[in-house]
Amino acid sequence: MKTWETVIGLEIHAQLSTQSKIFSGSATAYGAPPNAQADLVDLGYPGVLPVLNAVAVQMAVKFGLAIDARIARHSVFARKNYFYPDLPKGYQISQYELPVVGEGAIDIVLDDGAVKRIGVTRAHLEEDAGKSLHEGLPGVSGIDLNRAGTPLIEIVSQPDMRSAKEAVAYMKKVHTLVRYLEICDGNMQEGSFRCDANVSVREKGADKLGTRAEIKNLNSFRFVEKAINFEVARQIDLIESGGKVVQETRLYDPDKGETRSMRSKEEANDYRYFPDPDLLPLELTEEFISGIRASLPELPDAKAARFCSQYGLSSYDAGVLTASRELAAYYEEVAKLIQGESKLAANWVMGELAAALNKDGLEIADGKMSSARLAGLLKRISDKTISGKIAKEVFEAMWAEGSEADAVIESKGLRQITDTSAIERAIDEVMAKNPGQLAEYRAGKDKLFGFFVGQAMKATQGKANPAQLNELLKKKLAG
């Protein structure tokens, strides 16, 4: 029985969030009516010419610097020639031999907490194609060129990943990174962030790579994982039953949960790359590059490391809190407002807040719970005005009403009872009402302690300070 090794490389296409297209002045906003954002340049009209968008270049360089890659001082745009209805000029302007970003690397954290470095071969600028629509059009396909000309950065990894999980971790890391850098909104449903996976298998220990299949246009982390797993199993089955893996392009069918060969792209395309004569070589100065370097935000890894040391958080917690710049910034605001309670803040941001946002389909940036409001609640836990349990109730009310913590606590009378005599009175009441259990407890049935805690809590509408209650109860029950 052979042992198999999976080899995966990912090509990620991220749409750059510029205002206008890479080579034309058309708007790039998503969702416009068909062809409303396709000007003469995008349509490939006779006589039109491309002019390069400065911000697209800045964004590509930003990405390259963020992955410690070599930035090419001299890079060239090349034409990739092929015929397809969503490609108006009959060629895509891309970069071939001389991309703007060279070799770099991205670190991912595996399930067991180990860090693995994934190599990036290159990243280059290119234009996106339009869209073909097939539904509801009998016998014809409809072409919408709004997307044609949107700037893309294509990020090519080394075939360093060895499992679907590693591939997903890498994809997630790139996703986080491009959002941190504010170069891509990462919206996979809208197609801003797409992934092609190159998958092959080989016998463990072999140094030659197996024939790979390319699975195109995976637009969710789940699909990437499932598609890769299916494909690996398919290839192993094929080889073990005497077949050979064919180098081909495949699509993932999420309904069937399988990959299938793309009929239309079966023939190998000869793209006849050559430098685009309508564009001059892109020359980047040291000044330009250092200007961009200076504008880099604190990157996820550095921020997570700082959270560990500055806030005493575990690397897992730091990782979760730095998944997005917005979330990290939010956390830091809260932590600043309630000095000395960084763990409390972390728990609430990762816990209740995240759950509430998720439930309502909201993002931090939607501003439903400002950092000041949450901090206001956490302060009341910290100063023991309310217990953690009551705080959850307060949070729910704050979330629904948009109110402040103190207002909710007052109006619902949820202040924690810390007055010793009040608690003692409640305990006395409970003991008096439950003579039988009292006797049993005193006779040795320790389990009933929980019963008395529950009853006493009920008697105080849950507002008794739990620690105090416990202490006083113990004393009183002991007699």
Place this chain on the structure above:
Amino acid sequence: MALTAAQIANIAHLARLELTPAEVPVYQQTLSSIFAFVGELERAQTASVDPMAHPLPGLSQRLRPDVATEQDRHEQYQANAPQVAAGLYLVPKVIE
């Protein structure tokens, strides 16, 4: 250098040009004579020469400010289109 009919067919296919059977030998002949002529390039000593993609020395690509300047003129542009419906350009069905 002589091209075969199969090569002509392949090139015509790559270039999406339909050639009639009568045309193939004509293009075979003319293209072969062009390539025989062009073969003279081999004589040139170019071992240490950089290719010249643009005749303008030392110039680099200008960068354009990132501003959306174009408006929706699709109706005007689609006046030239052979087949349009609901704002979409129509082609025979494409099967993925």
Place this chain on the structure above:
Amino acid sequence: MAQLSEGLRRKEFSSVELTSRLLERIEASQPKLNALISITREEALQSAQAADRALASGNATQLTGVPIVHKDIFCTQGIKTTCGSRMLENFVAPYDATVVAKLKSAGVVMLGKANMDEFAMGSSNENSYFGPVQNPWKTGSVPGGSSGGSAAVVAARLAPAATATDTGGSIRQPAALCGVTGLKPTYGRVSRYGMIAFASSLDQGGVIAATAEDAALVLRAIAGFDPKDSTSVERDVPDYVSSLNAPLAGLKIGLLKEFFDKGLDAEVERRIRDALTVYEKLGASLREVSLPNLPLSVPAYYVVAPAECSSNLARFDGVRFGHRCENPRDLMDLYKRSRGEGFGAEVKRRIMTGTYVLSAGYYDAYYLKAQKVRRLIADDFARAFSEVDVLMGPTTPTPAFQIGAKVSDPVTMYLNDIYTIGANLAGVPAMSLPCGFVDGLPVGLQIVAPQFGEARMLNVAHLYQRETDWHSRVPEAYA
């Protein structure tokens, strides 16, 4: 043109009168000459009226009210722009080429669109879907190409000037064969935006007129930086007209050894030598220079130009504009038949040549090699210009040949461009001016200048035209 401009300003005649007269001449010439594909009568008269108003109110430029014809390769808004091809037979351009817009705002009156070799591919105007153009000097002879219509228009005095384009000689060669003055500027001097692309790194828009003075007038209006063309150069446009009479001052003229080779007709050579004698009398000195790699210019061109055009013409696919075949069976059929029907034989030949030289396995041997040879040729020119101020020689090896004489073998036709192609590969400016006749057919003297040397080149041409009157000769039929 200068004279007409004077006449308009002195109110000897109005623009409407001038325009009407020329439109009549055009209509009368069409059956014989076929120099125009479209005659824009209504638009011309409207522009002429507007021009007359501007002239009356004193808001006029030197070009206001002067009629002109545009080669049908320039997009003209609202007017059919066919590029001499069935592919664009009914294509109405939705925008003006920059060259057209500039001349429009200078107040010129467009009379129509000149016939041309299809997609600018040809040296005889026999490759037009709209029929060949006759040489006004001799019916049955070619006017040259690809700007055959533009040259014929000026030679027959149907308009004082016509815009044209030159990729391998398409302005200079027809100017020579028709006895008029044609100028190809430095690459990047005139915007290519709106000029339907043939070979992007070689194409340049220019002008054909009766005299260097008129060419200077038009060049001054059309030259200049255009932000819509990435290959357009940011460099001030000198006033070409004001320097026309600068003294010759010891001009050093280089005679290219490679131009005076055995392919040059003996009678043509005699006319060229006569012209050179005129320059010597004016105080110029002649010396022999050599561009040793120049003989490779034609093979290099016939790799680079087809390669670029095979890609530039991929946009003609029957989807968004242009010819579409009837009842396409499927996408492949749509592409192949639309393109097979829309393009003529020479265009298909060049597309296939280009596709081949870029294809896998041939790129290095052909395209890359040709671009290296191109650098050798450009370096040769630069070296020559360090020794001399301008180069002079014949524009064509023979005078105009018979229509139909060279259609069978493309290579024979290609060799017509032997003296002109080098300037396109090196991106240097060049022009042709009439310098005599052989058997009743005009001969052209070619002047080649260093990059951005148009002012000097026009000055040198103008001084010759002050001493001679070849440029005033008009064919009897059109006197």
